[in-house]
Amino acid sequence: MHPDFRRAFNAAFSREKYASFLSTIERDFPGELDFRVAESPVFIDRAFREKLQTACDAIVSKVAAPDFREATERAIPAAQRVPNENRHTSFLAIDFAVCRSASGELEPQLIELQGFPSVFGYQMYLSGLYRQRYDLPDRVAFTFTGQENEEAAFIRRFGEVLLGDDDPEEVVLLEIFPEKQKTRIDFAITEKYWGVKTVCITKVIREGRALFYENGGRRIRIRRIYNRLIFDDLNNFPGLETDFRLTDDVDVTWVGHPNWFFRISKFMLPLLSGPYFPKAGFLSHYMGQFPADLDNYVLKPLFSFAGTGVDLHVTPEKLLAIPDPENYILQRKVVYEPVVTTEDGSKVKAEIRMLYVWPDDAPAPTLLTALSRLSRGEMIGVRFNKDFTWVGGSAVFFEI
Numbered sequence: 001m002h003p004d005f006r007r008a009f010n011a012a013f014s015r016e017k018y019a020s021f022l023s024t025i026e027r028d029f030p031g032e033l034d035f036r037v038a039e040s041p042v043f044i045d046r047a048f049r050e051k052l053q054t055a056c057d058a059i060v061s062k063v064a065a066p067d068f069r070e071a072t073e074r075a076i077p078a079a080q081r082v083p084n085e086n087r088h089t090s091f092l093a094i095d096f097a098v099c100r101s102a103s104g105e106l107e108p109q110l111i112e113l114q115g116f117p118s119v120f121g122y123q124m125y126l127s128g129l130y131r132q133r134y135d136l137p138d139r140v141a142f143t144f145t146g147q148e149n150e151e152a153a154f155i156r157r158f159g160e161v162l163l164g165d166d167d168p169e170e171v172v173l174l175e176i177f178p179e180k181q182k183t184r185i186d187f188a189i190t191e192k193y194w195g196v197k198t199v200c201i202t203k204v205i206r207e208g209r210a211l212f213y214e215n216g217g218r219r220i221r222i223r224r225i226y227n228r229l230i231f232d233d234l235n236n237f238p239g240l241e242t243d244f245r246l247t248d249d250v251d252v253t254w255v256g257h258p259n260w261f262f263r264i265s266k267f268m269l270p271l272l273s274g275p276y277f278p279k280a281g282f283l284s285h286y287m288g289q290f291p292a293d294l295d296n297y298v299l300k301p302l303f304s305f306a307g308t309g310v311d312l313h314v315t316p317e318k319l320l321a322i323p324d325p326e327n328y329i330l331q332r333k334v335v336y337e338p339v340v341t342t343e344d345g346s347k348v349k350a351e352i353r354m355l356y357v358w359p360d361d362a363p364a365p366t367l368l369t370a371l372s373r374l375s376r377g378e379m380i381g382v383r384f385n386k387d388f389t390w391v392g393g394s395a396v397f398f399e400i
Contacts, residue, residue, distance in 0.1 A: 036392030115264025
């Protein structure tokens with residue numbers, strides 16, 4: 001990535017400084033951090049940044065095309081279609097593996113993409129904390145705002161999408177049992193910086209098409225929902241009774257409408273082609289004529305989240321046994337290149353997530369920031385990186 005910034009960071013790194021870094025998070029948000037934070041951010045040089053942006057521009061062009069909604073109608077399960085869909089998604093998250101090309105250059109390779117919010121608030125806080133505690137150089141930035149005060153610019157731009165013209169008290173972050181979610185630190189940060197409370201769907205009160213929640217003995221109208229709830233999570237509670245269901249026709253503005261979670265998803269992978277997009281197709285399109293080098297492919301269910309159901313070891317027998325092949329993607333594997341040098345000289349793999357916001361009246365989304373995840377395991381993710389160091393969630397600083 002950027003060797004000069006890496007050498008400087010590692011020279012200044014100590015385990016005591018890292019422990020102090022974590023204790024600051026615990027002090028600011030006691031008991032809220034429930035996943036591993038990596039020891040280091042990722043430093044991206046200008047050349048790799050340009051490749052990332054080229055790949056993202058191609059995806060944005062596809063998502064913003066006039067026929068995109070028509071092309072992705074099948075992506076939304078009939079029983080999970082939510083009324084009152086807005087014209088475009090409010091958020092876009094694009095995940096890339098850092099790989100090495102046949103010519104020997106580092107390049108991004110698309111892994112997945114989501115029309116769903118990521119941990120925007122937490123990422124702003126974490127990136128700012130890395131800068132503060134590790135005295136990072138002025139020649140790097142964690143936002144794409146082009147302004148000197150990155151945190152202030154981030155708060156304003158994200159707030160424009162999150163709040164719109166509504167009173168923060170009438171905006172809620174919607175989840176299911178939020179106190180049990182691993183991302184709950186982001187909920188606390190969202191409330192601290194934008195005044196938006198997190199409300200469990202079990203606590204939402206419906207009266208006709210109006211929704212309410214209670215706070216301090218007061219019943220407050222919900223005008224705007226910052227949606228962090230997915231149907232996969234709801235399905236984990238099959239007998240759950242709620243006054244409000246996601247599929248109800250209600251008088252609210254969705255920030256992150258649930259339908260976009262399906263439209264901008266693995267469903268899009270077969271629609272993309274180019275040097276940064278691994279070959280992908282719906283399993284149903286292969287009609288049993290699978291690639292000869294099937295061991296170089298990965299199977300992904302369309303309707304899953306956080307890596308669940310992904311099969312890295314595909315065989316023809318497994319594929320032929322799937323009853324609904326139209327709901328699976330067969331994608332060529334990418335080989336992560338270990339690129340982040342650790343304190344002991346070993347290297348770990350990195351994944352970069354580019355994070356966009358899209359105001360309702362804007363013609364296209366705006367790139368706001370990025371996050372990274374570091375890994376030593378077979379896949380990126382907590383369950384594949386237990387008991388390792390220099391792995392976990394992290395920030396990205398781009399050379400400017």
